[in-house]
Amino acid sequence: MFKECLDSVKENSPLIHNITNYVTVNDVANAILAVGASPIMADEKKEAAEITSICNGLNINIGTLNRNTIRAMLAAGKKAQSLNHKILLDPVGAGASTLRTKTALALISKIKFDVIRGNISEIKTLATGSGKTKGVDANIEDAVSESNLESAVAFAKNFAEKQNCVVAITGAIDLVSDGKKCFVIRNGKPQMGRITGTGCQLSGIMTAFICAGKNTLESSAAAVCAMGLAGEIAWQKMQEGDGNSTYRNRIIDALFNMTGTELEAGAKYEIR
Amino acid sequence: MFKECLDSVKENSPLIHNITNYVTVNDVANAILAVGASPIMADEKKEAAEITSICNGLNINIGTLNRNTIRAMLAAGKKAQSLNHKILLDPVGAGASTLRTKTALALISKIKFDVIRGNISEIKTLATGSGKTKGVDANIEDAVSESNLESAVAFAKNFAEKQNCVVAITGAIDLVSDGKKCFVIRNGKPQMGRITGTGCQLSGIMTAFICAGKNTLESSAAAVCAMGLAGEIAWQKMQEGDGNSTYRNRIIDALFNMTGTELEAGAKYEIR
Amino acid sequence: MFKECLDSVKENSPLIHNITNYVTVNDVANAILAVGASPIMADEKKEAAEITSICNGLNINIGTLNRNTIRAMLAAGKKAQSLNHKILLDPVGAGASTLRTKTALALISKIKFDVIRGNISEIKTLATGSGKTKGVDANIEDAVSESNLESAVAFAKNFAEKQNCVVAITGAIDLVSDGKKCFVIRNGKPQMGRITGTGCQLSGIMTAFICAGKNTLESSAAAVCAMGLAGEIAWQKMQEGDGNSTYRNRIIDALFNMTGTELEAGAKYEIR
Structure with missing residues (x-):
């Protein structure tokens, strides 16, 4: 199943429009190229809709949003x-500021x-309409663990059903749900949290996977x-x-x- | 000939003002430093002209242009x-959006x-006034190859003559012409296309080469x-x-x- | 003494708000993560004050300032x-343009x-109100050396006393003074100057050090x-x-x- 998801990215080489933060944008571009897709970055409203028209998918990441790029996000x-x-939202820092929370909520509405x-x-913030995140990292008390896994899966399913989309909650244990099924994923290393932008990279390649694949849930989980x-x-x-710089390159x-x-x-x- | 071109960069260490995209800007800066020159990035109109005044050359790259940086490009x-x-234009994505095409045309006018x-x-778009590019990559049907080399060289020469400047068209085979002569260059590896920004890096170091060298055509070809x-x-x-991340560093x-x-x-x- | 400074960063893992340039921002984030702290980047005025409120310290770097980010710097x-x-200023390119000089002076006022x-x-520009820097690098005639060390230490002390803060002047020999004492530091390699952003990275980790430490002078010197x-x-x-790209990663x-x-x-x- 996941074999076909990655093979399909390489075969179709989707072109992904990214409106993303300037902190990790280079790694996002190289990660998209690494899986066999193509990136283009464009965050000016005057061209955002036109650029997205020639692409196969859109990755919106609010990591360094500003009043200009928010307009481009909406237009695109x-x-x-x-x-x-296919369109993906990465609500970086939702809960860390009113602007981020409101923008993310406006985008999904x-x-x-x-x-x-x-x-x-970030996902809890979107689900409840408010929240407090430790900057761009999850709060420790929120973290999905073996002990709260059942309720976390239920939360993921509920939010996915409510939003009528796939929800991917990533951390030590990752959850990917379409409201009915939930992939519980245990790949990864905790040291990935010591690199800036592994989440942003994931959002970039996930957009490529869902563009190339037939099933959004499976493609998201594969990514x-x-x-x-x-x-x-x-x-x-x-x-x-x-250290973390070399680890970034090796990933x-x-x-x-x-x-x-x-x-x-x-x-x-x-699968639960 | 090319020996002197690179030696001259190292000897003169020109300071290059870059108004460039935020995707590949760090690699552009490190590439400029790698060849022995110095970079400065400044894209606010209020300082663009003044910053360029203390530099030796200007590299304008429209890869993530916006309404503010376009003003800085014109002023600088x-x-x-x-x-x-010395001034170089890298019309990233000309043909991919009206804004990019119009901006590139306005800049060269x-x-x-x-x-x-x-x-x-991108160069065909500038030559004809319109075009369609696959994002920031060339269309496959446009690619310069051994079979269409003669007509591609003629195109490069004609556009260079019309613009009265050096035109560098890079791809599997690279063409660099001043309208009279055309360097046909076969260095490089196709895998460079799997890294974001090798073209941007080239524009950065090429600006350093043409600042330091005596002959713009030869300096461009040397770069x-x-x-x-x-x-x-x-x-x-x-x-x-x-993979491509390590390849980026090694380049x-x-x-x-x-x-x-x-x-x-x-x-x-x-030379043709 | 310095042992405790670094240990304290790792123990407290301060969250650092960075309003910094887009050239070196990724390396700044990874450097902050490398020492055990956490970065967040946010340069939109609408959220700058709120983001800084949830952080422990603020790092303002004017490397690619523009009219929007200047407002965010002041608000934050x-x-x-x-x-x-704790708040740190990195006046990148002060002296290279009127905008940079004026902005840096406005910020410290x-x-x-x-x-x-x-x-x-850059520091001389702030001290005298005007200056000429070679882009973002120091002028050779300004450089702190063994032969002018005494006067340089006096300058550092005087400016620190006048500003009532710690002043860190970095180069081949680094000076860190609070107006009374001056650390004269001889760590480092000249080849670090061939990498873009080692100064920016230092400002990032220094902000983490001064947030986590008890003594700003010692913490700054430790960084x-x-x-x-x-x-x-x-x-x-x-x-x-x-070369310089691998060196960047290894640092x-x-x-x-x-x-x-x-x-x-x-x-x-x-200590002098």
Whole structure:
């Protein structure tokens, strides 16, 4: 199943329009290229709708939003929706400021997203309309763990059903649900949290996966497994003296070299 | 010939003002430093002309243009021209949106560029006034190949003559022409296309080369050879498990270590 | 002394609000994560004060300032000051344009900074109200050396006393003074100047150090030693063919792996 998801990205090489933050944008572009897709970044309202028209999918990430790029997000989102393009929202820092929370809520009220991907605190903020996140990281008390897994799965399913889209909540344990089924994924390494932008990279490649794949739920889960597996493969290659900068490079390298067969074999998930 | 071009960059260490996209800007800065020049980035109109005044050359890249940075491009370009600074245009994504096409056309109508460097689809868009590019990559049907080389060289020469500047069209085969002569360059590796920003890096170092060198055509061709040769050297160092992120680092490293003598020996070109 | 400074960053993991340039922002984020702190980047005025409220410290870097981000800097700075947060200014390119000089002067007149960190030309510009810097690098004639060290120390002390803050002047020899004492630091490698953003990274981690530590002077000096020591450790690992891009990665890796004990042992300084 996941083999076909990655193979399909490589075969179709979807062009992904990214309106994303300037902190991690280079890694997002290289991660999208690594899985075999193509990125374009464009965040000026005057061209956002036109650029999205020539693309296959749209990745909106509010990590360094401003009044200008918010307008571009709305314009691109509406256009992408009118063209039935796949659209993903990464509500970075929702809950950390009123602007981020309001913008994320405005985006999901005005645009029909195919996937919303964030950490648990960001998704809880969207579900409840307010929240407090520790900057761009999840609060520790929110974290999905084996002990609260059942209620977390129920939360993911409920929010996905309410939003009528796929919800991907990523952390130590990742949850990907369409409201009916929920993938519980255990790929990845905690050290990925010491690199800026692994979540942003995931959102970028996930947009490519859902553009190329037939089933948005499975494609989203495949992207989560691919990113986590890349983190595992890269960690195995770490040598003495290597740190988070080298780890960053090796993760993108691992995405670059990953085959569909390796993803299928390395994916660690159950369906609830 | 090319030896002197690179040696001259290292000796003169020109300061390059870059108004460039935020996707690849860090690699552009490190590539400029790698060849021995110095970068400064400044895209606010209020300071663009003043910043360019203290520099030796100006690199304008429209990869993530917006209404504010377009104003800075025009202001810096006009000032740089009045000071007889070398000026390069990288029309990233011209043809992908009306804004990019119009902005690139406005820039070349209002500013006398020393070099215009882009992929074949971008340059065709400038030559014809309209075009369709696949995002920021060239269309496959446009690509310069051995079979259409003669007509591509004629196109490069004609556009360079019309614009009265050097035109550098980069791809699998690179063409650099001043309207009379055309360098046909066969350095590089196709895998460079799997890294974001090798074209942007080339525009950055090319601006340094034309600032430091005596002959803009030769300096531009030398920069193309240097970038391609760096891609070849870096590829030889790739080990199992390495991917596009490590390849990116190794290419900049190769620029850092390249001597004029090595460039002279490794450059693969003919003049038509 | 310095052991406790770094240990304290790791224990407290302060959240740092960065309003910084888009050239080196990714490396700044990874450097902050490397030392055990957390970064958030937010430069829209509408959220700047609110974001800074949930953070422990604020790092203002004017490297690619524009009219919008200047407003965010002022708003965040005032809010951070009202909350007694630690605030650092990195006046990148002060002296290179009127906008940069005026903005830096406006910031220090309106906001009480705990630390001002820059190269000697930038700091001289702030001290005298005008200056000429070679882009974002210090002028060679300004450079602190063994021959002008006494007067440079006096200058650092005087400016620190006048500003009533810690002043960190970094270069081949680094000076960190609170007006009474001056740390003269000889860590680092000249090759760090061939990487874009080592100064920006230092400002980022220094903000984390002063948030976590008890003594701003010592914490600032510890951060300077840590960055320089990372440059030394990383340089030892350089292999044939490695250049500035790999060096950049290895420096962040070295920060990631550095212990308080290693910093204590490797710091090279005298107090004047």
